[in-house]
Every structure is written in C-alpha cells, then in structure tokens.
Amino acid sequence: MRDVADxxxxxxxxxxxxxxxxxxxxxEVRDRxxxxxxxLDYRHNLAASNLRRNAARTGVIGVLVQxxxxxxxxxxxxxxxxxxxxxxxxxxxxxxxxTTAREQYIVxxxxxxxxxxLVLVPASARQDYLAPEIRRNFPxxxxxxAPRGIDTDSVxxxxxxxxxxxxxxxxxxxxxxxxxxTDTETIATARDxxxxxxxxxxxxxxxxxxxxxxxxxxxxxxxxxxxxxxxxLPDPPTAIFSGRNTIxxxxxxxxxxRGERDSVAVVGFDDFPMSDVLGLSVxxxxxxxxxxxxxxxxxxxxSGDQSPPRHDLLSPQLIMRGSGEIPPSEISxxxxxx
Amino acid sequence: MRDVADxxxxxxxxxxxxxxxxxxxxxEVRDRxxxxxxxLDYRHNLAASNLRRNAARTGVIGVLVQxxxxxxxxxxxxxxxxxxxxxxxxxxxxxxxxTTAREQYIVxxxxxxxxxxLVLVPASARQDYLAPEIRRNFPxxxxxxAPRGIDTDSVxxxxxxxxxxxxxxxxxxxxxxxxxxTDTETIATARDxxxxxxxxxxxxxxxxxxxxxxxxxxxxxxxxxxxxxxxxLPDPPTAIFSGRNTIxxxxxxxxxxRGERDSVAVVGFDDFPMSDVLGLSVxxxxxxxxxxxxxxxxxxxxSGDQSPPRHDLLSPQLIMRGSGEIPPSEISxxxxxx
DNA sequence: AAAACCCCTGACAACGTTGTCACCGAGGGC
DNA sequence: GCCCTCGGTGACAACGTTGTCAGGGGTTTT
Numbered sequence: 207m208r209d210v211a212d213x214x215x216x217x218x219x220x221x222x223x224x225x226x227x228x229x230x231x232x233x234e235v236r237d238r239x240x241x242x243x244x245x246l247d248y249r250h251n252l253a254a255s256n257l258r259r260n261a262a263r264t265g266v267i268g269v270l271v272q273x274x275x276x277x278x279x280x281x282x283x284x285x286x287x288x289x290x291x292x293x294x295x296x297x298x299x300x301x302x303x304x305t306t307a308r309e310q311y312i313v314x315x316x317x318x319x320x321x322x323x324l325v326l327v328p329a330s331a332r333q334d335y336l337a338p339e340i341r342r343n344f345p346x347x348x349x350x351x352a353p354r355g356i357d358t359d360s361v362x363x364x365x366x367x368x369x370x371x372x373x374x375x376x377x378x379x380x381x382x383x384x385x386x387x388t389d390t391e392t393i394a395t396a397r398d399x400x401x402x403x404x405x406x407x408x409x410x411x412x413x414x415x416x417x418x419x420x421x422x423x424x425x426x427x428x429x430x431x432x433x434x435x436x437x438x439l440p441d442p443p444t445a446i447f448s449g450r451n452t453i454x455x456x457x458x459x460x461x462x463x464r465g466e467r468d469s470v471a472v473v474g475f476d477d478f479p480m481s482d483v484l485g486l487s488v489x490x491x492x493x494x495x496x497x498x499x500x501x502x503x504x505x506x507x508x509s510g511d512q513s514p515p516r517h518d519l520l521s522p523q524l525i526m527r528g529s530g531e532i533p534p535s536e537i538s539x540x541x542x543x544x
Numbered sequence: 545m546r547d548v549a550d551x552x553x554x555x556x557x558x559x560x561x562x563x564x565x566x567x568x569x570x571x572e573v574r575d576r577x578x579x580x581x582x583x584l585d586y587r588h589n590l591a592a593s594n595l596r597r598n599a600a601r602t603g604v605i606g607v608l609v610q611x612x613x614x615x616x617x618x619x620x621x622x623x624x625x626x627x628x629x630x631x632x633x634x635x636x637x638x639x640x641x642x643t644t645a646r647e648q649y650i651v652x653x654x655x656x657x658x659x660x661x662l663v664l665v666p667a668s669a670r671q672d673y674l675a676p677e678i679r680r681n682f683p684x685x686x687x688x689x690a691p692r693g694i695d696t697d698s699v700x701x702x703x704x705x706x707x708x709x710x711x712x713x714x715x716x717x718x719x720x721x722x723x724x725x726t727d728t729e730t731i732a733t734a735r736d737x738x739x740x741x742x743x744x745x746x747x748x749x750x751x752x753x754x755x756x757x758x759x760x761x762x763x764x765x766x767x768x769x770x771x772x773x774x775x776x777l778p779d780p781p782t783a784i785f786s787g788r789n790t791i792x793x794x795x796x797x798x799x800x801x802r803g804e805r806d807s808v809a810v811v812g813f814d815d816f817p818m819s820d821v822l823g824l825s826v827x828x829x830x831x832x833x834x835x836x837x838x839x840x841x842x843x844x845x846x847s848g849d850q851s852p853p854r855h856d857l858l859s860p861q862l863i864m865r866g867s868g869e870i871p872p873s874e875i876s877x878x879x880x881x882x
Numbered sequence: 883a884a885a886a887c888c889c890c891t892g893a894c895a896a897c898g899t900t901g902t903c904a905c906c907g908a909g910g911g912c
Numbered sequence: 913g914c915c916c917t918c919g920g921t922g923a924c925a926a927c928g929t930t931g932t933c934a935g936g937g938g939t940t941t942t
Contacts (some may be wrong), residue, residue, distance in 0.1 A: 207898065217922045222900060230920060247676040252656040253591040253602075257927050264591075266636070272825055274637075275622035277615065277817070284613035285640055296653070297603070299612075299637045301625055315634070318590040318602075338585040413759075419907035458821055479615070480818045555892045560930060568890060592928035594895050673941060886941070893934085901926085910917080 207248065214242035225250055249407050253541065256320075260298040265295050267323045267504065268316035269310060271349075273301045275335075278451065278493055279327070283347060285497020286325060287442045287480055287483065293505065304331040304393070323504050325484040327348055331392060345507035347499045352393050354519060359507065361518045365395045365475075369402025369523035370409075372447045372473040375524060377410045381445040381535050382473060385418040385436050387429060387457070388449035396421065399449045418443050429456025437464065444534040451476035458484060477525065487530025489522045496520060529530050545586065552580040563588055567842060575854040594658075602635050606654035606840065607662045608647060609638045609687075615816050616789065616831055617665070620687060622834020630711060631843065633660065642731070644668040650804055655682075661842050663687055669730060683845035684800040687838045689732050690855060697818045699837040699856045703733045703813075704816040705738025705874065707858040708747075710811040710827050713862060715748045718872050723756040723774050725767060725795070726787035734759065737787045737819060756781050767794025775802065782808065789814035809870040815863065825868025827860045834858060 207225075211218045211480060216235060223231050224239040231239075243249075256264055269286060271279035287297055290525070298321060300312045309329045316324060320427070323345035326333075332355035339346060340356050349361035376384050386403045389396035400421065407414045423429050430447065433456070436443050448454040456475035461467045474481070477490040499518060524530075545563075549556045554577060561569050562577040569577075578588075594602055607624060609617035617639070625635055636659060638650045647667045651674070654662065661683035664671075670693035678685060678694050686698035714722050724741045727734035738759065745752045755777070758770050766784065771794070792812035797806045814821070815828040818823040821872055837856060862868075 218898090219900075219922060219924095220920090223897095223921090226900085232920065234918085247680065250656050251595075251658065252597055252653075253658060254927090255900075257589075257592055257595060257897095258928090260901095260927060273622065273623065274612070275615075276616045277613075280613045280615070280618040283637070284611065284639060287612065287637075296636055296638060296650075298634055299621070299625075300634060301622060312634075315590075317896080318588050320589065320591060328767070342585065455818060458818075462821055463896045478818070479816065480793060480796075480822065481821060482792070483800055484818065509608070529899055557892060557894095558890090559931075560928095561891090564930085570890065573890085589928055591932075592897090595899090595927095596929045598897060702934095755935090783926080883940090886939105888939080889937090891934105891936085894932090896931085897929085899927085903922105904922090904924105905922080907921090908917100908919090909916100912913100912915085 209246055210239065210242045210248050213246060214238045215328050216259070239519060259333070263322045263508075264320050266298055266319070266321045267295055267325065268300070268321040269320075269325045270300050270302055270312055271327045272301060272329070274299055274454075275301075278350075278476060278491075281493040282327070282497045282500075283528060285494045289498055291506065293508075302327075302329040304329045304390075310335055316367050316427045323347070325500055325504060327351060328353070343512070345504055347500050347504045347507070349496060354394075357504045357515050359515050359517070359537025361386040361496060361503060361520065363395075363496065363522050364519040365376055365398035365522075366405065367519075368475055368489040368491070369399035369447070369449070370405045370424040371402075371522065371524050372475060372530075373403040374409065375408035375473055375487075375530055376445045376447065377406060379445075379471065382412060382534070383415055383441060383443045383445070384419060385415075385432075385443035385446045386449070387423045387432055387446065388421045389453070390422050390424050392395060396449060402449055415443070421451075423453055423456075426452050426456035426459065429453040430460035433457050434464070435458035437466065437470070445474045446470060447534075448472060448474045450474075451478040454472075454478070454481070454486060454488070458486065467529075468534045469532065471534075473524075473529055473530040475522075482527060488526050489526050489528045491522045492520065545842070547584055548586050549575065551584060552576045559847075583602075595851055600657050601660045601846075604636055604657070605633055605638045605663065606638070606657075606658045606659040607663045608638050608640055608650055609665045610667070611637075611641060612637055614790075616688075616814060616829075619831040620665070620835045620838075624834045624839050627839025627843065631846075636868065640665075642666040642667045642728075648673055652713075661685070661846060663838055663842060665689060668689070669769050673733045679866060681850070683842055685730045685838050685841045685845070687834060692732075695853050697853050697855070698719055699834060699841060699858065701733075701834065701860050702857040702882075703736035704740040704743065705857075706813055706829070707737035707785070707787070708743045709740070709860065709862050710813060710868075711741040711744035712747070713811055713825075713868055714783040714809055715744060715750060717783075717809065717869060720750060720872070721756065721781045721783070723753075723754055723781035723784045724758070724787070725761045725770055725784065725791050726759045726790070730760050734787060741787075753781070761787075761791055764790050764794035764797065767780060767791040768798035771798035771875040772802070775804065775808070783870075784810045785809060786812045788812075788814040790825070792816070792819070792824060796824065798878075805867075807870065807873045808870075809868055811862075811868040813849050813860075822867060823866040825865045826863050828863050829860045830858065 207218050207221050208226050211221045224236050302309050325347050327349050334355035346358045350362050352360045388400045420432050448457045474488045477488045545556050545559050547560045562574050643708050663685050665687050672693035674694050684696045688700050690698045726738045760768050786795045812826045815826045
C-alpha cells in the first residue's frame, strides 16, 4: 500500500480511501491511485483490514461435519453456503470422521482465526469445552445433533420419530421379524433411531425381536455381513430397518447378491442419490431444509439475536418406493397360534 | 494479551512466548501465565500473528468447485482435505455453479484473505485474470480442467480418451445407433468427451449419427426429456452414451419409467454412488486419485518447487456392470444391406 | 576478583490497514 | 475584508502479535 502511495504521489490513507471506495477523493486522484494499484499488482489485505476495524467480521464461518464427501454432509454444506452467500460469507469446511480429538483441534483453530460463527455436527459426546465461547455469546449452531454439556442453538431431524415411522410402517405391512441395523452406540442419532424403532414395537404391542437388533454397524461392509448373518438364521427377518444411508447401501448390495431384493422388505433412514431408481423406501430428512434452518439461526445470532437458545426439530418424511411395502415372505415359518 | 500480561504480572512478550510454547520461560511463570490466560478466556489471534510473522503462511487454501453437494466435487474436496491435513491446512470451499462472475469474485476474495494457494475447477472459459498471480508464482492448481489464457499446474482426467472408450465399447457390442448426450458446449470437459465419442466413430469407420448427438443437456430433467425424444424417433438409438453423472441419472430414470432398462445399452461418464447396484457401466474417473494428485502438486509448489507448470492427465477406466453390454435390440429395424 | 557466559525477561518497533483529527485552500455569507 | 464552512488530504496512532535487541542477575571460567 505504501508502494502504491509513493507511486501515485499521495498518502497511504488516500490509497486506503480509494481501495475502500470511500467518498471524498478527487476523481482525478482516484484514477491515478487505481492505475498505480493495478500496475503494481496491489492486493488488499483483508486480515490487516479486519484487525484494524476492530469489531468487524471476518466473513467466514466454520463448518464441521462428519465427512464432506458424504452426501448428507455435502448437501448440508451446500445449503449453508446458499444461506450465507447473500451475506458475502464464506465457509471453512472440515471433516471430523467422528473423531473427538479432531473436533476440538479444529474448533480451537477456527476460533483463533476469528471465524464469525460455527456450525457443528459434533463427533464428541459432550461439548463442555465450548462453554467459554457460549458464555461470551459466540454464535454456534448445532446441526443434526443436539449439544450436550452446554446450551446453544440446534436444528435437528427428529431421529426418534423417524425410527418409529420406519418400523411402524413395516409392522403395518404385517412384518414381525424386523431387523434393526444401526450405527455405533456412541452416536446420538443412532441411539435415537433405534429408540424410535423400539417405540414402534411397543406401540404395536409387539415384543422387540432382540436377536435381530444389531448396533455398531458402521460401514457398508458390516451392513452386508449383518444381512448375510441374519438371513441365515433359522427364523430370519422378513424386513430390515437400516438406520443410515451407508447401511442401506450395504443392505441393498447384499440383498441384490443374494437375489432377495424382491422378497425382503427394507426401509432406510436417509435418502440418498438414486434411491428412487432403486425403489428403496426411506425416511427422508430434508437436508436442504435443515441447512437452511441452521443458516437462518446463525444469521439471526450474527445480527444480534440474544434470545435463549432454541432447539428445533424437523419431522422426517416416509417415502414409499416399493421396498418397504413388500409383504412378509411365505418362506418364513407361520407364527404359532397363541 | 495485554490483559493476560497485566493479570499475571509479566510483559506481553512473555505471554507471547508462553502462548507459542517458546523455550526460555521459567516453568513457574509459564504456569502463572497459562492460568491467567485460561481464566480470562484468552484466545490467540492467528490473523494478527500471521500479519506480524510477515512471510508466514495462513494455513488455508481455497477450493473452488462446481457444487460442493455434487459427489464429484465433494469427493475431490475430501481427497484434498486428506492431502492437506498432515500439513495442518484447512480448506475454504466455494461452489461456482458454472458462473464466471462468481469465480472471479471468490478468487479475488480469497486472495485478499491471503490463502496460501488455490485449487480451481474453473467455470470460466479463460482465466487471463489470474495472470498477475501466476507472474508472482502464487500456487494455483487446476483440477479436472486445464487452464486457458494462462499457464499453471493442472491435473485432469483424460476426458477425450474416456469418451472414446465409452463409444468404442458400445460399437464393439454391435451398436451403430448410439446417442451421445453431453452438457453445454461451453464446458470444456463436455466438449472433450464428445470429441472422444467422435474419435471412436471415426476409428471404427462408422458415420456419426448426427441426429442422435445432443449437447446442452445440463440437468437430469433435460436428460430424461432427451431420452424420451430419442426413443420416439422412427429409428431410435439402441445405445446411449451419457456424458456426465447427472445425465446418467436422468437417463436411467427415464429408461426405468419406459421399462427399457434391459433393452437399451448405456455407458455413463462419472461413476456415482450406487451405480454398481444399478448395474450401470461407466467410465470411472478416480476422483480420490485426482484430488491426491492435485494436493501433491500444490504442496510441492508450497514448498518452493519452481519447475515449469505440469499438465498431468489421468486415464479413466471402463467399468462393466451390464448396462453397457446389452446387445442392440431386435426391435430396431435391420440395417439396409449395402 | 574480574571476565565471560547463560537464563530469563521486557521495551520497542513493525506487520498492513484504517479511525481520528487536524490542516489547507477555496468558496460563500455578512 | 472577515469569518465560516466544506471538500480534499495527510500525519499519527492503534488493532494484536512477534522479531530484535538490550539488560539484569546469577553462575561458571580464567
């Protein structure tokens, strides 16, 4: 900036005025400065600028998700970007891979960078470490999972309701031997979805088929293995509730290989690309809606909203595409009469 | 920082030393300062720090892709993140939506933020506006598309080869009426893929079926519409080369609705999640490999590599899953003998 | 005992920018 | 002709941090 000033024979302050488009500079001087800036390839330094304009915003928000390559996270990211774009804000995105340590490291790093806010799909079980930030009213919005150990805004899908809807749907179609495949116990959403499944059994007065409930199904491979194991049981499940999109993929792949796509009912949680073509019935969470709601909450906080934290729950939706409407297969032994 | 210094009775410089873990501070003092910092919720300001340590890195690289929600972009992002993670670098991600204006705006913004480098999947036709950055050796790596108007590193899939492979495969299975659906003319990759398709026709001495070549197919909906139109022709195509994953989705959806999934051959460009279950034959570009190569190039530049720009081409791979191996349907009128 | 050394610490300037204030000269009102 | 106003400009300090250098006190060397 000093160089530009020297080259155009004015003070640095005047260059600053030109660069920021402030009024009160003679057009002639303005042109001279602009020309010099262009000639010298001058690039405005936003970091220094923000440092000086003390209370100003950096125009960046941090987004921590599980894995930016996962369609859920990617859609969330995109919805947030769309929400932030009109406000000229950019996104610093990071994948956590369900790693608590990385979550804390990234959060700390982002705060040092003075991001204006955070969107967090937490990997950690508790987020007490954020207490100081909450105390000073730093905007943090939790997405898809509620905060624990602190209180701050969150927007999430009602996973429990979704799990309940899925299993209730299968029960309504006459299934009793329903397998429930969910991710690791430590993940709150997985717990909620399984709890919802249990709710549905209870509401229908059906005993939970304990031997068919599997948690810790954390990958496509594990899901496929689980399907194979379950279908080899003496009294195999006639329907499967798969608690996550990666699990659904493994389930469908395994069923396809076994030639059982048309005989075993499946309802998945999480829609994913092409599941319509696959005819997979799912509990759909509207990720775009989720992202938009999260963005809205964050923007409200950024513009000074001091109201108490809100915890919004969005209802998922059952999408019937065939796989969830398959009746119990006749191969399954008839239920003994009471 | 001054507050922490006052609270612990030392100078700001000593606080700086403690914060940065520099040696040469008495353990007792170090503890006192750390305690004060914790008590006052002190947060280190990386922006100011970087400003002072003049030539230092910000530890952020900008990544501009088409759409972070698209599986190609999302996977690229993830591969880059993995490449950068060991170097403690974070990613500022932005979606361009094939918009030239947004590309320039974001690039300018990121440069003002002093990102250490850029990864660009350009939306613009030419990138002359980057000339000053190239001149000062600012690290920019193009991904998936080569730069035009400037010369800098790029890593891309050989789209032309891929297009050729796809159509050659269909020709080898006896098809002659092969539809070629590609995205807008202005997108370089779409042009390359179509050119590859023409190469294949030429190499087989087959005349290009002009009435079946459609460009400007920019969405799933348009792809579906194109399929319907083409299949209603008096002499419909017996095979389809779909030049992009979104197009493939539209094609499959339309064929499914028409009940023609098993009678019309399809080879798609771009693998996407679940296409294996759909039995779709595709030209796969290894996005993870692409992202890793881009990351590697960028890291090399960041560590001072001054060699001339390189333009690497990665070969795509044909994955046969059934849809591309369907023979020409008999419904199609027999070719008139010569 | 003087000299040399080391450990620890702090004063100061500087990074690139902008807010504050003061200044200069031209024009307008009395 | 005097005072006031106002448009245009620049000097200076400050944002939060760290590199440089100097200094104080203790210990070791000669």
